[in-house]
Amino acid sequence: MKTLVGTLAFAVLAACVLLAVPDAQAAKKIKVGIVDCYSGPPSTYTNDVRDAFALAVKKINAQGGVLGREIEFVTRDSKFKVDIGLAAAKELVMREDVDILMGTINSALALAVADLAKTEKIPFLATFAKSDKITGEKGNRYTFSMNENTAMIGKAAAVGLAKLPYTRYWIAGDDYEYGHAIAEGVWNHLKLLKPEVQLLGQSWWKVGEPDFTPYITAMLAEKPDAVIVATGGRGCVPFLKTAQATGFNKQVPFYMHTATELSTLKPLGTDAPEGVIGTANYHSHYPDTEANRAFVAEFEQAYGRTPAAGALYGYITAQFITKAYQKAGKVDTEKFIDALEGLSVDSPIGEVTVRAEDHQVMLPMFMGVTKKAPGEETLTATDIVVIPAAELMPSAEEIKKSRAK
Amino acid sequence: MEFLSSLTLSVFCIQVLVGLSKATILFIVASGLTLILGVLRIPNLAHGSLYMIGAFTTYTVAVYFGQSSAGFWLALLLAPLAVALIGLAMERGLFRFLYQRDHMMLLLFTFSFALVFGDLVKMIWGSDYRSLSVPEVFQGSFSLLGTPFPRYNLFLLCLGPLFAFGLWFFTRRTKLGKISRAAAVDREMVGAVGINVNLIYSAVFVLGCYLAGIGGALVAPTQNITQGMDQSIIIEIFLIVIIGGLGNVWGALLGALIFGLTDAIGILLAPQFAIVFPYVAVIFVLLFRPQGLLKSVW
Numbered sequence: 236m237k238t239l240v241g242t243l244a245f246a247v248l249a250a251c252v253l254l255a256v257p258d259a260q261a262a263k264k265i266k267v268g269i270v271d272c273y274s275g276p277p278s279t280y281t282n283d284v285r286d287a288f289a290l291a292v293k294k295i296n297a298q299g300g301v302l303g304r305e306i307e308f309v310t311r312d313s314k315f316k317v318d319i320g321l322a323a324a325k326e327l328v329m330r331e332d333v334d335i336l337m338g339t340i341n342s343a344l345a346l347a348v349a350d351l352a353k354t355e356k357i358p359f360l361a362t363f364a365k366s367d368k369i370t371g372e373k374g375n376r377y378t379f380s381m382n383e384n385t386a387m388i389g390k391a392a393a394v395g396l397a398k399l400p401y402t403r404y405w406i407a408g409d410d411y412e413y414g415h416a417i418a419e420g421v422w423n424h425l426k427l428l429k430p431e432v433q434l435l436g437q438s439w440w441k442v443g444e445p446d447f448t449p450y451i452t453a454m455l456a457e458k459p460d461a462v463i464v465a466t467g468g469r470g471c472v473p474f475l476k477t478a479q480a481t482g483f484n485k486q487v488p489f490y491m492h493t494a495t496e497l498s499t500l501k502p503l504g505t506d507a508p509e510g511v512i513g514t515a516n517y518h519s520h521y522p523d524t525e526a527n528r529a530f531v532a533e534f535e536q537a538y539g540r541t542p543a544a545g546a547l548y549g550y551i552t553a554q555f556i557t558k559a560y561q562k563a564g565k566v567d568t569e570k571f572i573d574a575l576e577g578l579s580v581d582s583p584i585g586e587v588t589v590r591a592e593d594h595q596v597m598l599p600m601f602m603g604v605t606k607k608a609p610g611e612e613t614l615t616a617t618d619i620v621v622i623p624a625a626e627l628m629p630s631a632e633e634i635k636k637s638r639a640k
Numbered sequence: 641m642e643f644l645s646s647l648t649l650s651v652f653c654i655q656v657l658v659g660l661s662k663a664t665i666l667f668i669v670a671s672g673l674t675l676i677l678g679v680l681r682i683p684n685l686a687h688g689s690l691y692m693i694g695a696f697t698t699y700t701v702a703v704y705f706g707q708s709s710a711g712f713w714l715a716l717l718l719a720p721l722a723v724a725l726i727g728l729a730m731e732r733g734l735f736r737f738l739y740q741r742d743h744m745m746l747l748l749f750t751f752s753f754a755l756v757f758g759d760l761v762k763m764i765w766g767s768d769y770r771s772l773s774v775p776e777v778f779q780g781s782f783s784l785l786g787t788p789f790p791r792y793n794l795f796l797l798c799l800g801p802l803f804a805f806g807l808w809f810f811t812r813r814t815k816l817g818k819i820s821r822a823a824a825v826d827r828e829m830v831g832a833v834g835i836n837v838n839l840i841y842s843a844v845f846v847l848g849c850y851l852a853g854i855g856g857a858l859v860a861p862t863q864n865i866t867q868g869m870d871q872s873i874i875i876e877i878f879l880i881v882i883i884g885g886l887g888n889v890w891g892a893l894l895g896a897l898i899f900g901l902t903d904a905i906g907i908l909l910a911p912q913f914a915i916v917f918p919y920v921a922v923i924f925v926l927l928f929r930p931q932g933l934l935k936s937v938w
Contacts, residue, residue, distance in 0.1 A: 276866050278767040410915065438911030443872055445863045448790060449658045449904040453911055455787060456651035472769050473864045480774065480790040480862070481781050502769035502864070504707075 265301060265566060267308040267556065268327030270348065271338035271362075272315040276469050279498055281340050283545030284362050284552075285310060288337075290537055291553030301560045306553070309333070313344055320344040321351065328355050334566065335360065337552060340468075342366035342412060352377040358571055360555070362548045365413060365467075367420075370595040371629070372637040376572060379594040381555070382548045383516050385413070387627040388492050389420020391514050391600035392463070394622055396421070396490060397428040401460035403435055407450060408465030410439040417492060418465040435459050443469050447477040455486060462489040471499040475507050484508040495603040495616035497543040507614045511605045516598050517547040521619050522584060530583035551587060551596070554580040587624075592631040597624035650785035655908045656901065661793040663900025664800035665855055670877040670884075670892040671807055672851030678887020678937045679824045679844045682735060683743065685750040687852050688874030689757035694723045694856025695865045696761060699770045702860075709775035712861065720853035727849025731842050739841070754870065762867060770865035792862060799858070803851075807889050810847075820844050824887060824937045876918075883925040885932030894933050898925070 269288070271281040288308065296305045309331055313320030320339060327333045328351070336352060336359040339345045345364030352359035353375040360379045361369050367386035369378060383391075406422065408414035418437075425432055435457050438450055454462060466474055471493055478484050485508075493499050494513030519531045519541045530550065534542040558580055563570035577591035588597045603616030629637075673687045697719035698712075705711025730753065738746055773779075774792045781788040811817040823830045823840050831837045856869075863869070880899055884891025899918045906917025925933060 273767075274762060275767050275868065276769060276864075279769055407911075436911060438907065438914065441915050443868055445859070445869065445872055446662055448793065448862075449655060449662070449907045450911070450914075452651065452655050452658055452787060452789075453908045456648060456655075456908065469864070469866070469868070472771060476771060476862070476864075477790075480779075480792065481788045482783075483788070486788070502771040504771065504773070506771060506773050 263304050265304050265306045265335075265556075265560065266331065266333045267306065267335045267337055268324070268331055268333035269308055269310045269338040270313050270320050270323045270327065270336065270344070271310065272320075272340055273310065273312045274314055277315055277340045279502075280363060280468070280543070280545045281338070283498070283543050284338070284549035286538055287534060287542060287546035287549035288553050289549075290534060291550050291557075295553065295557050301557050302564070302566065304566065306556070308337075310338075313339060313341065315341050315344075317341065317344045317347050321347045324348045324351055328357055333357070334568075335556060335571075338362055339364050342369070345369050346373055349373060349375060349378040356568060358568060358575075360552050362552055363545060366416065367629075370593045371634060372640055374593055374634070374638060377568075379555075379575060379589060379596070381552045381596050382544075383598050383600060383627075384595065385416040385420050386629055387598075387600065387624075388417055388514060389422075390424050390627045391602060391622045392421040392490055392492065393424030393428055394626065395512070395514070395602040395620060396425055396461070396463075399461070399488075401488070402429075402431055403433050403458075403460040405435050405454055405457055405459035405462045406437040406465065407454060407462060408437075408439060409442045409444075409467060409470050411442050413467050414439070414442075414465040417467070418463060421463050421465070421490075440466075440470075445473060447474050448481060451477055451481050451483045455481075455483070459487060462487055464489050464491040464494075466491065467493065472502050475499070475503055475511065478511070479503075479506055479508040484510050488512065490514075493544070495601075495605055497541060497613070498545070500605065500613045500615070501543075504613060505607060507605060509605055509607055509614065512602065513605065513616065514600050514602045515544055515616070516600065517542075517544040517584060518601060518603070518616055518619070519543075520615060521601060521603075522621075524583075524585070526581065526585070527583040547583060547598075551580060551582045554582065555589065555596075590628065590631075593629075593634040595628060597628060599623050600627060651787050652908065654784055654787040654789050655904045657789055657797060658793065659901040659904030660800065660897070661796040661900075662903065663896040664796045664803075665859055666873075666876060666880055666899055667800060667893050667896035668803050668858070669852055669855035669873060670880040670896055671803070671889050672848035672855070673877050674881045674884065674887055674889055674892045675820075675844055675851070676848035677881060678889075679820050680735070680739070680841050681743065681746070682750065682845075683747050684848070685747065685874060686730075686753035686757055687750075687848070687877065688870035688872075689754045689761075690723050690726065690849050690852035691856040691873055692761060692867070692870040693726065693757065694719050694853035695860045695863075695869060696765050696770070696856075697722050697853070698857040698860040699772050699865050700765075702772055707773055709777065712772070712775045715860075716854070716857050719857045720850050723853025723856070724846045724850040727846045728842065730849075731845040735845070736838060736841065754874075758867065758870065767867060772861045772865065774861040790862075796858065804893055811889060816840070816843060879919075879922050883922055883932055885934040885936040887937035888932070888934045891932055891934035891936075 292306045311323035340363040342364040345361045362381045367384040370380045406418045490512040492514050494511045496515040559575040562574035579588040600622045601619050603619040605614045606617040676684050698715040701715035702711040778792040781790045880895035884895035902917045902921040907914040
């Protein structure tokens with residue numbers, strides 16, 4: 236009896252091993268594993284990344300793929316948690332045997348995955364996580380950032396705000412890494428560009444604060460010339476809503492990153508306040524070029540909605556992957572990384588480049604003001620000023636210094 | 641009061657009003673929680689979820705009627721009723737079998753409900769942000785010496801006393817209210833005099849859920865309607881119910897006022913550290929009156 240059990244066990248084991256051998260077809264694909272938050276409010280942003288990536292991949296595959304191979308991708312939900320996301324990333328590397336890791340809107344998770352990428356020697360293309368540590372002090376050979384970071388946002392806002400006549404500022408924001416990083420970035424650069432600025436005070440609220448009325452009344456009492464609002468994701472929409480209800484924007488001008496961006500403005504409809512100063516990497520109506528119009532049309536046809544910033548990140552990520560493999564000439568991680576360094580692609584917003592020194596994609600920033608357009612269902616950004624990437628990026632020297640720390 | 645110039649006095653007054661309107665919502669939702677806790681002895685962790693469902697249902701109904709003002713008023717009527725129906729199903733379907741069980745068991749059951757409701761909301765409404773317009777009459781704000789106060793908040797302020805009076809009337813003047821107070825103290829005795837305790841329990845549970853639903857409906861035009869609303873309110877209302885005295889509706893009112901006002905005034909006085917003010921108030925209350933400010937029925 237014992238031998239029978241043993242034989243059966245062996246047979247089962249053997250079957251498992253045999254079944255686990257990947258079939259030849261699968262080995263011929265380039266596999267991308269995306270870990271991101273698809274549950275909860277952040278999915279408003281991350282769905283666009285995934286969908287635009289899928290759109291680009293479909294097009295590439297239709298044209299015969301890369302180096303004769305198709306690109307395929309699998310996704311895992313991080314639930315906005317570092318431990319869950321990191322476990323998923325490990326699973327993608329070990330079980331799914333992916334060639335590239337991608338994703339995460341959560342900065343803390345992006346940093347954790349970047350570490351994993353370094354130890355596992357697998358490329359990681361971060362999309363939407365905005366901590367400047369990803370390509371700054373914690374940057375490594377295997378990690379790339381496909382979107383703007385807090386340092387770039389800070390510089391862009393400072394360049395724009397310095398041109399305006401305000402001197403007495405108030406800072407308010409989400410009491411966590413992103414909020415403080417944005418506020419510091421804007422403020423430090425603004426002080427350099429315009430030394431006479433004065434900080435009257437700051438207010439910080441908990442992430443996900445539902446009611447901003449008391450904060451707004453208190454800020455009005457201090458009579459600042461302008462307010463820097465450092466709130467992201469969950470805070471932007473309700474803040475703008477309260478600003479509209481209290482008439483805050485009519486009394487005090489304020490700046491908020493992504494305030495002019497579609498993801499933020501769309502849920503508000505025409506309930507959003509006018510005259511809010513915002514910065515964003517992407518607008519579906521700007522720049523009004525052939526390439527952007529074609530991209531918007533393509534995305535709208537596929538998904539029935541207008542692409543927001545996340546769509547740009549997803550789309551260029553697919554473009555960069557394809558072009559880097561083509562340049563490398565074979566599917567090899569080290570060659571892929573060498574190829575990606577300094578690589579440029581033609582994106583919907585023009586040519587964009589991955590800087591070789593720090594693996595940060597060089598995206599321009601668009602600073603605009605919210606405005607109601609007749610007949611439109613949502614507000615749009617007008618008076619857009621383009622701040623080129625070269626003016627926003629920390630110098631290669633600064634990166635070197637921060638990484639040496 | 642010399643240090644307050646006329647201008648800062650106006651800011652202070654507005655801020656008090658802002659705090660009071662926040663307290664109104666907290667009171668409405670917390671009173672439902674404390675009723676259920678007092679009479680049925682259920683620490684209902686799903687109360688925040690019912691509030692969230694109230695907000696989402698309000699959104700759906702209002703959008704169905706084209707986001708018009710009439711649509712919102714209709715939603716204000718229908719959404720809490722829908723939540724009350726869910727409450728009825730919960731109580732008849734499950735909780736009535738569990739009254740003899742340990743409180744820990746009930747707590748776990750309601751916690752499971754909170755998780756299930758969270759997922760259901762995600763399945764039905766997705767994870768996008770939803771936003772609803774304030775009805776036309778309440779759009780914009782009026783200003784007191786230059787400090788704006790949203791009109792809608794004024795509407796909320798008027799509702800606060802109305803609900804407080806309504807609940808007072810229910811518990812003190814109606815037969816059902818009196819019986820439910822008696823049932824809170826001694827369930828067996830009430831049953832022994834020939835009153836259908838099950839019916840009382842159902843009615844109170846449904847009323848509590850209705851209050852959660854109307855709270856959600858009322859905040860719908862002022863906030864993001866999104867997942868996670870349940871978690872942000874459940875902690876606040878539980879603290880309110882605890883500092884007010886478990887099961888005491890007046891305690892809930894007092895707790896909500898303390899919470900709303902310390903929050904608003906804290907933001908005015910020390911905006912950097914405003915987050916902690918209501919919690920410091922809770923700690924103080926519990927240090928001096930661990931049983932809560934008013935009489936607890938537990």
